[in-house]
Amino acid sequence: MTKTILVFLLYACSLSAQAALDAAQVRQLAAEDSSDKVAAIRQLTQTADPDAVRVLQAMADDSLYLAGGKAVIIDGDKAFDAATGAAIRVPADAESVTVNNRIRGELANALAALKLFDADAGVRLASAQKLQSSVSPEMAPLLAQALEKEGDAQIRALLTVAHAQANLGNDDPAARMAAVKALSETSSPTIKSLLLPLTDKAGEPDDKVRYEAIAAVKAIDGRLALAENLGRVFSGLSLGSILLLAALGLAITYGVMGIINMAHGELLMVGAYAAYGMQSLFRAYLPDWIDWYLPAAIPVAFFAAALVGVVMERTVIRWLYGRTLETLLATWGISLVLIQSARVLFGAQNVEVSNPTWMSGGIELLPNLVLPWNRIIIVGFALFVLTLVWVLMNRTRLGMFVRAVTQNRPMAGCVGVPTARIDTLAFALGAGIAGLGGVALSQISNVGPDMGQGYIVDSFMVVVVGGVGQLAGAVWAALGLGILSKLLEGWAGAVIAKISILVCIIIFIQKRPQGIFALKGRFVE
Amino acid sequence: MSNRRNFIKATVLAAALSSIGMAAHAADTIKVGILHSLSGTMAISETALKETALMTIDEINKSGGVMGKKLEPVVVDPASNWPLFAEKARQLLSKDKVDVVFGCWTSVSRKSVLPVFKELNGLLFYPVQYEGEELEKNVFYTGAAPNQQAIPAVEYLMSKDGGEAKRFVLLGTDYVYPRTTNKILRAFLKSKGVAEADIMEEYTPFGHSDYQTIIAKIKKFASEGKKTAVVSTINGDSNVPFYKELGNAGLKATDVPVVAFSVGEEELRGVDTKPLVGHLAAWNYFMSLKNPQNEKFVKMYKDWAAKNKLPNAKTVVTNDPMEATYVGIHMWKQAVEKAKSTEVDKVIAAMGGQSFAAPSGYTLKMDETNHHLWKPVFIGEIKADGQFNVVWKSKGPIRAQPWSPFIAGNENKKDAPEGK
Numbered sequence: 001m002t003k004t005i006l007v008f009l010l011y012a013c014s015l016s017a018q019a020a021l022d023a024a025q026v027r028q029l030a031a032e033d034s035s036d037k038v039a040a041i042r043q044l045t046q047t048a049d050p051d052a053v054r055v056l057q058a059m060a061d062d063s064l065y066l067a068g069g070k071a072v073i074i075d076g077d078k079a080f081d082a083a084t085g086a087a088i089r090v091p092a093d094a095e096s097v098t099v100n101n102r103i104r105g106e107l108a109n110a111l112a113a114l115k116l117f118d119a120d121a122g123v124r125l126a127s128a129q130k131l132q133s134s135v136s137p138e139m140a141p142l143l144a145q146a147l148e149k150e151g152d153a154q155i156r157a158l159l160t161v162a163h164a165q166a167n168l169g170n171d172d173p174a175a176r177m178a179a180v181k182a183l184s185e186t187s188s189p190t191i192k193s194l195l196l197p198l199t200d201k202a203g204e205p206d207d208k209v210r211y212e213a214i215a216a217v218k219a220i221d222g223r224l225a226l227a228e229n230l231g232r233v234f235s236g237l238s239l240g241s242i243l244l245l246a247a248l249g250l251a252i253t254y255g256v257m258g259i260i261n262m263a264h265g266e267l268l269m270v271g272a273y274a275a276y277g278m279q280s281l282f283r284a285y286l287p288d289w290i291d292w293y294l295p296a297a298i299p300v301a302f303f304a305a306a307l308v309g310v311v312m313e314r315t316v317i318r319w320l321y322g323r324t325l326e327t328l329l330a331t332w333g334i335s336l337v338l339i340q341s342a343r344v345l346f347g348a349q350n351v352e353v354s355n356p357t358w359m360s361g362g363i364e365l366l367p368n369l370v371l372p373w374n375r376i377i378i379v380g381f382a383l384f385v386l387t388l389v390w391v392l393m394n395r396t397r398l399g400m401f402v403r404a405v406t407q408n409r410p411m412a413g414c415v416g417v418p419t420a421r422i423d424t425l426a427f428a429l430g431a432g433i434a435g436l437g438g439v440a441l442s443q444i445s446n447v448g449p450d451m452g453q454g455y456i457v458d459s460f461m462v463v464v465v466g467g468v469g470q471l472a473g474a475v476w477a478a479l480g481l482g483i484l485s486k487l488l489e490g491w492a493g494a495v496i497a498k499i500s501i502l503v504c505i506i507i508f509i510q511k512r513p514q515g516i517f518a519l520k521g522r523f524v525e
Numbered sequence: 526m527s528n529r530r531n532f533i534k535a536t537v538l539a540a541a542l543s544s545i546g547m548a549a550h551a552a553d554t555i556k557v558g559i560l561h562s563l564s565g566t567m568a569i570s571e572t573a574l575k576e577t578a579l580m581t582i583d584e585i586n587k588s589g590g591v592m593g594k595k596l597e598p599v600v601v602d603p604a605s606n607w608p609l610f611a612e613k614a615r616q617l618l619s620k621d622k623v624d625v626v627f628g629c630w631t632s633v634s635r636k637s638v639l640p641v642f643k644e645l646n647g648l649l650f651y652p653v654q655y656e657g658e659e660l661e662k663n664v665f666y667t668g669a670a671p672n673q674q675a676i677p678a679v680e681y682l683m684s685k686d687g688g689e690a691k692r693f694v695l696l697g698t699d700y701v702y703p704r705t706t707n708k709i710l711r712a713f714l715k716s717k718g719v720a721e722a723d724i725m726e727e728y729t730p731f732g733h734s735d736y737q738t739i740i741a742k743i744k745k746f747a748s749e750g751k752k753t754a755v756v757s758t759i760n761g762d763s764n765v766p767f768y769k770e771l772g773n774a775g776l777k778a779t780d781v782p783v784v785a786f787s788v789g790e791e792e793l794r795g796v797d798t799k800p801l802v803g804h805l806a807a808w809n810y811f812m813s814l815k816n817p818q819n820e821k822f823v824k825m826y827k828d829w830a831a832k833n834k835l836p837n838a839k840t841v842v843t844n845d846p847m848e849a850t851y852v853g854i855h856m857w858k859q860a861v862e863k864a865k866s867t868e869v870d871k872v873i874a875a876m877g878g879q880s881f882a883a884p885s886g887y888t889l890k891m892d893e894t895n896h897h898l899w900k901p902v903f904i905g906e907i908k909a910d911g912q913f914n915v916v917w918k919s920k921g922p923i924r925a926q927p928w929s930p931f932i933a934g935n936e937n938k939k940d941a942p943e944g945k
Contacts, residue, residue: 062908098915098916100803101782101803101805102685102687102688189744190748190780192750193747193750193751196750224748228741228745231741235737242735348564348572348602349572349836352794354797355797360800361800362773368748370773372770372773372774373773444766444769445734446734446762446765448568449564450565454732486737490738493727493729494727494728494729494730494738494739495699495729495730498730
């Protein structure tokens with residue numbers, strides 16, 4: 001380790017003794033043609049001059065300008081000569097240097113390569129990780145140099161892969177062979193696509209290397225297929241959890257209480273708008289805490305939707321118990337009222353609900369399997385809500401009363417259960433749970449007055465397939481429908497998948513009208 | 526009894542008075558219909574076009590109106606509901622008696638109002654890029670035809686700067702515009718030597734919000750050995766979940782660039798654009814263009830938004846279909862002044878050859894025969910602030926080819942509407 005540090009120190013000293021960058025090369029960075037720019041970036045990279053990092057970083061940050069035939073860096077109200085780094089007056093006629101995708105990719109690699117010589121192992125590791133795709137053959141000598149100096153095993157492993165990529169186009173078959181061998185250990189789709197040209201005769205004249213490449217592609221394919229299947233299961237799970245969140249509230253109001261609540265989708269919408277409202281409040285009054293608006297929105301959404309539920313139950317639904325068709329029509333009317341109210345209050349357009357930073361991005365399990373945080377968190381949230389509902393229904397007095405009332409209303413009334421109040425509370429609970437579902441939906445889809453319409457069919461599907469009157473049924477149905485539709489989507493596309501799911505459900509209900517799980521016993525009317 | 530008689534008299538009198546009032550009113554204004562969805566899945570895109578139309582009408586009225594008459598806008602909301610578009614169009618033409626209609630975004634809505642405009646001989650200005658394969662006497666197309674947007678964009682992706690893409694994913698919403706555009710692109714790609722196996726076509730329903738499977742498919746398709754690019758014709762609010770998923774799944778523009786034909790500054794307002802830097806859009810106008818006409822246009826819209834207290838007035842943006850709406854209304858005004866009449870047939874005859882200095886920085890011309898605008902093409906990359914950085918532009922305005930040469934049987938079609 002000491003030896004490495006020594007080498008680095010020596011290296012750093014030798015570099016600081018060097019003169020400023022070649023002005024012509026730096027000027028070429030601002031050339032009209034992208035190919036000239038790329039050539040200049042590659043030349044600058046090969047000098048391995050730490051000063052080049054400054055210029056290339058400026059270019060990547062869009063702060064490199066061309067003024068008076070010279071490349072200059074403009075940073076706010078300060079300007080520097082790009083080649084020498086000396087401060088100059090801010091030129092008036094500066095023209096920004098256009099950086100397109102091709103240049104941006106080239107710059108990212110160049111910067112990563114230059115930072116491989118940084119004294120900090122963390123910086124080197126980050127650079128090596130960035131160098132895992134589209135490494136140009138010109139980088140090979142630089143990477144070899146870095147590899148020679150590197151002491152850290154993890155960074156070495158990454159660099160070996162990068163070096164092998166740069167060497168795939170090497171003229172020497174032995175070097176290509178070594179590169180292919182090194183790459184066969186990886187499991188990234190980019191590397192597979194780099195190896196593919198070597199598997200046919202036109203791309204690879206040497207037989208041995210070609211066979212090796214074919215074997216390597218096969219090995220990578222195996223690992224990729226695993227990740228792909230895992231990804232498929234995860235996306236099914238994610239869709240299932242979303243369906244579950246959308247349907248859980250309905251599983252209580254329709255499943256347990258027997259109310260066909262067509263306004264269920266609008267209760268989801270109330271929850272989603274509650275999230276939007278909290279986001280606006282946080283933006284206005286607590287901008288430093290904006291990332292935490294979502295946890296704050298959870299209770300707000302629950303109570304907002306529950307309140308709407310109480311009003312619905314007290315004013316309309318309680319007069320219609322036992323009259324299914326009338327309830328259906330009345331709640332459908334309520335849904336229209338709610339949609340229109342949202343339009344009046346928030347406007348007809350969708351509103352923007354952004355993911356908090358801790359829900360953006362994803363976790364990379366394998367090179368081709370990235371699980372987005374927002375979906376992981378929603379799966380967790382679905383579990384949380386499910387536990388909450390289960391505990392409420394099975395471990396509390398309220399839950400017991402609700403079950404008692406649904407199983408045998410007159411008997412429950414006889415032993416002193418206030419049935420009318422229990423009805424209101426149970427409906428409010430179902431509505432509140434729908435509000436929680438709305439918060440989750442606000443994170444992955446659009447929030448607008450009509451959003452509930454898209455979920456009402458899915459919610460009923462889940463509850464009916466699961467079996468009316470059963471929470472466990474809803475869970476299995478949601479997961480089953482989620483995974484089935486993701487499998488179908490992967491195979492036949494989104495439009496066909498949607499149709500075939502509906503056809504499947506029709507057939508299923510024909511064969512088994514009571515759903516997956518059915519209540520057994522005398523109390524079922 | 527006399528009470529009742531008095532009441533009837535009063536009612537009749539009131540009705541007579543109000544009809545006189547209306548007639549007097551109608552005489553010194555010209556009615557202009559605005560037919561854009563203000564609710565539903567397309568509201569994300571179309572609401573801004575209604576505002577632009579109202580702003581342009583206000584601008585024209587302030588500078589003296591058309592032939593000394595003020596323009597009077599009639600706004601209706603077809604609610605992203607295609608049959609309702611036809612109903613509302615009929616209402617505008619036969620009940621409100623408007624002289625011209627500015628409206629529609631999706632091709633399916635345009636197709637649904639076409640029979641109404643033909644039957645009642647109305648005049649429609651359509652401001653959005655579309656798939657071509659249509660040329661109607663009653664419609665002027667101020668958006669781009671495929672050769673003014675889709676084809677140059679794909680050519681750019683195949684160029685060195687675009688990343689020399691060899692494999693293409695054609696991804697769209699399931700309706701006539703994406704299907705036809707992709708048919709044209711498929712034929713174009715084949716003519717450039719791209720094999721059938723290197724093209725993947727995928728469609729999603731309107732309002733689709735779960736793009737996990739599609740992103741996974743794109744990733745898999747991209748790992749098959751050649752540089753891959755995605756051509757997206759997703760329309761409406763599905764774009765928000767699509768780009769969210771794209772960002773979260775870590776599919777970077779340097780690996781697999783996505784070029785979109787229906788995503789502009791307005792659609793990106795609801796999305797965190799930092800993970801999307803470098804993805805592309807092809808349009809005939811970008812808000813970031815620097816020229817005096819555009820500065821004026823952007824300022825006018827920002828002032829309009831502030832004055833009318835539009836939602837998020839401070840961050841409003843302008844985009845391509847808004848520019849096309851603006852250009853269309855001004856050209857219609859010029860044609861009316863040339864024809865000295867708002868009569869549909871006379872205005873149609875006067876439209877050909879009209880030109881207007883547009884916010885894109887070019888003087889755009891309405892083609893003499895084919896009812897389409899000559900338009901410049903720009904390709905922009907998304908920047909971290911949600912604006913576009915122009916990375917390629919055409920040498921000047923290009924003439925539209927509504928009948929794409931890449932669709933068989935189009936060679937014999939006339940480059941002018943029937944019955945003209």
